[in-house]
Amino acid sequence: MLIGEVNTIIIQHGGALEESEIERFKLIKGKTAQTTEKTTEIELEVYKIQYTPEEIRIQFTVWDSAQVVVPPFKLNQSGDVSSQAFMFQVGFSQVDENGDIADIYEITIDGDPVAKFNARFWWLLDVALLLLFLIGLWLVMRIKNSLEALTDPQNQLEPDERALFDLRKLMQQKLFSGEQQKIHFAEFSDILRRYIGWRYNFITFEKTTNEIVTHLNRNRMDAKFVEQFGSLLTLADMIKFSKATTDESEILRAYHTAEVLILETTALHKTLNSQKKGEYDA
Numbered sequence: 001m002l003i004g005e006v007n008t009i010i011i012q013h014g015g016a017l018e019e020s021e022i023e024r025f026k027l028i029k030g031k032t033a034q035t036t037e038k039t040t041e042i043e044l045e046v047y048k049i050q051y052t053p054e055e056i057r058i059q060f061t062v063w064d065s066a067q068v069v070v071p072p073f074k075l076n077q078s079g080d081v082s083s084q085a086f087m088f089q090v091g092f093s094q095v096d097e098n099g100d101i102a103d104i105y106e107i108t109i110d111g112d113p114v115a116k117f118n119a120r121f122w123w124l125l126d127v128a129l130l131l132l133f134l135i136g137l138w139l140v141m142r143i144k145n146s147l148e149a150l151t152d153p154q155n156q157l158e159p160d161e162r163a164l165f166d167l168r169k170l171m172q173q174k175l176f177s178g179e180q181q182k183i184h185f186a187e188f189s190d191i192l193r194r195y196i197g198w199r200y201n202f203i204t205f206e207k208t209t210n211e212i213v214t215h216l217n218r219n220r221m222d223a224k225f226v227e228q229f230g231s232l233l234t235l236a237d238m239i240k241f242s243k244a245t246t247d248e249s250e251i252l253r254a255y256h257t258a259e260v261l262i263l264e265t266t267a268l269h270k271t272l273n274s275q276k277k278g279e280y281d282a
Contacts, residue, residue, distance in 0.1 A: 002091050003065055006047060009058040011083055013075060019051045021076055025058055030070040033087060042068050062090045159198035160266040164259060166191045171255055176248045181239050184251065188258070189236035195262060196229060199269060209233040222268070228261050 001007045009028075028044040042064055050057040062068060067089050072082045157165060170191065175184035193204040196212060200219060204212055213230040217223075232254055238244050 001062070001088060003063060004061055006059055006061050007088075009060065009086075010055055011058070011075065012055045015053050017051075017056065017076055022049050022051050022056060024074075024077075025049055025056065028058070028060065028070065028073070030068040032064075033067040033069045042066060044068075044070070065090055158266075159195055160262050162198075163191055163195035163262050166194075167255060167258060167262075176251055178245070181245055181251075185236040185239040188254070189233060189240065192229065192232060192236075192258060199265060209237055225261065225265055228257060232258055232261075 026046050026049065028046060030042045030044060032040050032042055042062060044060040044062055046058060046060045048059040050059075067087065069087045070085060072085050074082055167188075170184065170187050173184075175181065190205075193212070196216075197204040200216065200221070202215055207215070209230060212233065213226055216226045216229065235246075235250075235254060239246065
């Protein structure tokens with residue numbers, strides 16, 4: 001027989017067994033018969049058991065390529081009736097002209113559609129349970145992360161406060177030398193992009209530096225601020241995406257420029273909002 005192929009064991013009992021005793025045949029175990037390897041246990045996957053007063057038909061398959069020996073096993077609870085031992089060879093599946101292994105579920109199990117359904121059912125159930133577990137785990141992690149985000153004190157800060165806090169925390173790490181600069185400027189760029197997105201209400205993480213600068217110009221932002229944001233992001237891109245490096249003095253200069261830029265754009269934003277509010281109240 002082939003791996004995955006359905007075969008039938010026929011046990012003639014001549015009325016020695018009751019139909020209620022066939023449950024014991026749902027788990028049949030054999031052993032490999034190779035003499036060059038250590039004997040290992042092989043489980044026969046039982047698909048269907050048919051009982052008649054004269055015989056029992058057990059439809060099964062095996063998922064290992066081996067010579068299998070099934071020793072005698074008890075047929076009734078008292079143990080006075082046993083099966084005979086039998087041996088069979090399990091080979092690899094046939095390959096069709098396209099080089100594909102035949103689908104074992106296309107095999108007709110005595111023309112019984114119920115048996116074919118049962119052959120698929122347990123495999124599909126295992127897959128469904130695994131998917132449900134993974135979805136449940138994902139939902140739990142999402143809820144956990146959301147609760148942590150809501151209780152994180154940093155998320156209660158204003159955009160400028162959060163950006164300044166993150167910049168100072170980054171500088172304390174002192175990632176100023178060698179490959180550490182790539183880490184520094186990657187985080188530096190993220191902080192600026194996050195602040196710009198918050199302050200000017202658009203998504204920045206999906207845009208290039210040029211696209212961000214173009215967007216700020218279209219919104220009639222002060223040219224001085226646009227140029228400074230663009231220069232800082234361009235410096236970060238150069239360090240992140242090339243072999244270029246800089247020195248500590250340049251890193252400090254970029255930090256102070258970013259800090260002043262955040263403070264000035266925040267002050268301007270508050271001034272414009274106050275003017276708009278005054279016009280509305282008037």
